[in-house]
Amino acid sequence: MGIIGWIVLGLIVGAIAKLIMPGKDPGGILVTMLLGVVGAFVGGLIGKFIFGTGLNEFWSLQTWILAIVGSLIVLGIYRVIVGRKAVKH
Template identity: 30%
Template sequence: MNFIIWIVIGGIIGWLASLVMKTDAQQGMFLNVVVGIVGALLGGWLLSPLFGTGTINSDDFSPMSLLVSFLGAVILLAIVNLVFRGRAR
């Protein structure tokens, strides 16, 4: 059951991050899920020590862990934009 929640929350986080980074028109539902989950991994690696919380990947669904996962997804999309387009939006 946690896996399904993880997929759904990852999709929502990826979708919100794509709205913030203005890449929503280029992404489908599957890519939003991937961005949400990989962004949560990145956020867990970079931001979790700063905020002192887990991410959705560690089965922590607190508001702070959702924020860290969201920020990780935004950072991931910014890195992808820098690599493929030469600028972050």
């Protein structure tokens, strides 16, 4: 899968992660979708280390599940980090 495929996948799964984990995010949907791009990468790494396979084909169910899980992880970490900063100020 090429870099454009990664970006498109990340943008879509970022929006899906936002639907799965609703709530207020600093930066809104655009930041959430960009976090989805990072999450797709993280999901690929998780798949590679745990299952021995990462993100393969754009239309593969495995690719989408790994990317969504990675996006949920990144979104959760982002909320924890940004939430702590908001409480301190």
